[in-house]
Amino acid sequence: MAMASTPAEPKESRVDVLIIGAGPAGLLMASWMARCGIQTRIVDKRGTKIYRGQADGLQSRSLEIFESFGIVDRVLKEANLMAQACIWNPNEDGILHCSNKISLNYYTPEVNRYYPRVLHQGRIERFLLDMIKEDNDLSVERGILPTSLSINEADVEDPSAYPVTVKLRKVSEEDSDGSVDDEEVVHAKYVIGTDGAHSWVRKQIHCKLEGDSKDDFWGVIDIAATTDFPDIRSLTILHSVDIGNMLMIPREKNLNRFYVQLTPTQGHGETTERFDRSKYNPQLILEAAQQILRPYKLSYSRLDWWALYQIGQRVGDRFESHNRVFLAGDAVHTHSPKAGQGMNVSLQDTYNLGWKIAHVVQGLASRSILATYEPERRAVAQELIEFDRKWAGLFSGKPIKDLMDEDGISIRELLQVFTQRDMFMKGIAIDYNTSVLVVKESINAANGDLKHDVNISSVTKSHQSQVQSNQTLAPGIKVGQRLPSASFVRQSDARPSHLLEPLLSNGRWRVLVFTGNIKDAAQSASVSKLVDSLSSPTSFLTKYTPPSSSVDSVFEVLAIHSTPIGDVSIFDFPEVFRRMDEKMGRDYWKIFADGKSEASPGVYDVLGISSRGCVVLVRPDQYVSYLGSLDDVHALDEFFAQFMLDQHAEGNKS
């Protein structure tokens, strides 16, 4: 390697989005950017991707997100499905026995089509990387360390500015000779810190993690276990008499994960002795597990990964700086791994953020929408750590001594929390508050929950309107929550489908028009009036779609009708639901029939929609923005006027 012959300035470049940290949250951010065609770089200080250990739980909502990016089939093929949870504790004679078996294998298509599964983080990263590569040249630059970050505050509200400056340095041994060739300066419009629990980006923007970290110590080992413990392939929660507790997770390929309590607490959260991290190794974790599992035997044929951790539930006091630098994932919330939530909440952070940044960078929307990220995701993080405190407490709490009494209470509590946690853990009960992007009962209350409403531009404020959702039109659809899963039938080919299936992650808004029976004259007239409004040159559909873009590039309009499927064809519906594209041909995929049959209810009944129908507006991340009647033909125009930018107005495009 030659030394740089002359001292030169480090090279400088610009990029729209710089992602620091290529774990699942960073890679899902990169996926959005690739899919939306945003110029992006993603760097990671590690020299290689990870191949084992780390997070592994995949909740239902994460699988829906993978579906929307077209990779769920790979996950389902490899991930282990946990069909059963077993609770083990001492019986009256103090001998371990299985007191409860709980089926996790209930299929509720109205709630979710996917069961929770387990697959190690490295495979998820692989699937995301493969997908990004198919969409775009984007690949992770590894062995890159950020060394400084500054924000030019004067420029932060200028959509065309690159106000964030980050210095990067190569750390890989082969290439680094300490010369300035190894340094570069990047000017970015937006920087995303997805750099994990020890986040460097977090420190740069002076974000503090709040919460306690007092708790006992646990060891984790991933092993191919050899044992005579009968429930080794079920999710098992095990309380021993007095030597600690354990959580056992059956993983892909004959692997098992053991969470092993190393320092049982004596009372409420106080450890018996000072914990010396350095004295632990996998053998000691295994020995602790062997003690806890007695009289069953435990050894292993292969050790895959191990770690030590102390539970600490903490949330950042801020998730962003100037809505230019954002934190996501472990960088801004930490919690125990036992709920299997880590990877999921992290993925959902950037699933929330990605399309918003894409919209702003593409000049489709004002920066005001970025202010919704922190309140939406901070509330989820707080809910997560509150749940985790309760959940992890049930594992770490006082060991059962008095078999006649304490045991009974403990198990009852555990079962109760286990059952209640379900919707939350699946990630599908998340309810975003009213904001510029979510219209619940009245838009006047819309920005009340935004911490940073100073960031909402005056353009936005002048457009505030009286748009309201009418939740009674579809009680099964909750404004602020993700669109529920419900089955219907595609009109063109009679193929069964699901409400979320056509909602791919490509940055588009969806207007779902529940038309009712279009053979009914009154319904047909309502639909015609709505479609006329949609088709007018002043409608949001025209106004906010760039003239050079293809139809449907910002908004897709879907029809879901309750006419008997055999009585109509797609040609009975207005053109807006079945557009022609010169390259792609006819769009056959946006008109759906109710799907009612002898065997199952239709989507109208499942969601409580009457024969009068309704209109549902769904964000690019599948959350419901608005729910109104067919007759409110201008509600969506008013809604989008709050933050979308007129693509036909002179000089309004950023």
Next chain:
Amino acid sequence: MAMASTPAEPKESRVDVLIIGAGPAGLLMASWMARCGIQTRIVDKRGTKIYRGQADGLQSRSLEIFESFGIVDRVLKEANLMAQACIWNPNEDGILHCSNKISLNYYTPEVNRYYPRVLHQGRIERFLLDMIKEDNDLSVERGILPTSLSINEADVEDPSAYPVTVKLRKVSEEDSDGSVDDEEVVHAKYVIGTDGAHSWVRKQIHCKLEGDSKDDFWGVIDIAATTDFPDIRSLTILHSVDIGNMLMIPREKNLNRFYVQLTPTQGHGETTERFDRSKYNPQLILEAAQQILRPYKLSYSRLDWWALYQIGQRVGDRFESHNRVFLAGDAVHTHSPKAGQGMNVSLQDTYNLGWKIAHVVQGLASRSILATYEPERRAVAQELIEFDRKWAGLFSGKPIKDLMDEDGISIRELLQVFTQRDMFMKGIAIDYNTSVLVVKESINAANGDLKHDVNISSVTKSHQSQVQSNQTLAPGIKVGQRLPSASFVRQSDARPSHLLEPLLSNGRWRVLVFTGNIKDAAQSASVSKLVDSLSSPTSFLTKYTPPSSSVDSVFEVLAIHSTPIGDVSIFDFPEVFRRMDEKMGRDYWKIFADGKSEASPGVYDVLGISSRGCVVLVRPDQYVSYLGSLDDVHALDEFFAQFMLDQHAEGNKS
């Protein structure tokens, strides 16, 4: 390119299996060889793989086969599911209308878990190639033409001989300079001719196609259609008044396939004029389709592929020569493409043949098992062309003139055949006759259907025994048919599964032991007795498994019990069902519970198995060989003694 400087002998080499032709049948053969570790070459005269057109229909049984090779997820992701068939014909006023819609979308897990789908052959070839590459170095040698084939008849019965000699020549333009470098001589143990309808291998072994080929001419075009025909995304069968008939198949990615009758017959099978192939082009096929489809409009944005064909149902008079050279797929049976059977029957030919050749080459079995290929697959081919004659006839038959009468009859017939065809077309009603591999009622009749019983070695004959199946023990399982699909639950992790799911294509036989309730003393005693017999040094399990191989490498023993799942664990079952492998660890995946619940019947009820249980022997290709009681502990020993080779006997291994 330099000329070869000295004339040299063409290079010579040996290979266990040489496959000529790399279409779906050839590639499935190669898949078996890769999975079983058989030394193999596969050559194709075409310089590249195909990217469009050709076969596209995938029946349910083919999807089960793909599942057994681990690639069904890729197929399901890309293939178009046809949920509905529409029948169009003239109404009383002579105007086209849809007279019938038939749902194809019925889920019958007891019959099959997969709906028929459509995906072009090139993608299937890609999935098979990717899978083969993962297993093995094997890749297709393209641009290779066979020029001669000879069989040394003196050696054909010697298992260690390479009696088939094939000369190969390079045909790719860049490499070929006419020198002997471009020629080579290959000595093979077995040669498989999967080289299509104009098979070269077929001619070498003097196989003649029998049957007629008198029929009318059809054109095929694959287009991205632009039309106002409402059922363009359904499988549509269309009879026009007098200008020909049409079959329309909706394909992946907005494509449509049109089968267009070009020369409507006047009476019964006689064409109106001599057909001049050369005058046809895609434009003329499209024009014919436009005429037939009036008053609907038809044009296209993209032409993907086109072809002309004349229906001809023909079957080879022999499928093999000396059980050393075998024909499969279109090389040995041709028929109309309208039933969507071509790729499926071809895949199933080599799915039948592959494991048998692997067994013989591996020295596990005598050559006698190879004699079952022709009778098993010739019967299927004959059934196929008989069905196709009837089916294609309904398309090509006399156009409907008398609307009052002929129409009605024609539609009724069509519907009747359409409904009846179902099981056959799905490929799951195939019933192999009694043979050395299939024991129906009495093994004495076993070889009656074999045409080439001269090939069955005397060793085999001397082992003929009195083993009989007892069909009444499990009326839902038919000896000779593929094991049916039925749901059950895996014991170790309570995961729902299906009878066929654990039966991967890896060349292993499966012994399914339906144990009944093992908490019942009598059942437990029966199972113990059977397991003792299986575990004895003289049992087939020991005798026919090579001493150096891992456990389960030839036979896998599965338990399916009817004990309530919570009352037992895998450790209540004998070791033979849950073996330990040093490398893989414990086998948790071979013990299953009945799966009966409030919502669904258990596998015992579905298959009609009593509390006494039974034993089912399944071939490596998932066909049922034998069905008997738990008490017939030596039946399987006798069965396998017919053709398996003792792996512990001196000098008996080929």
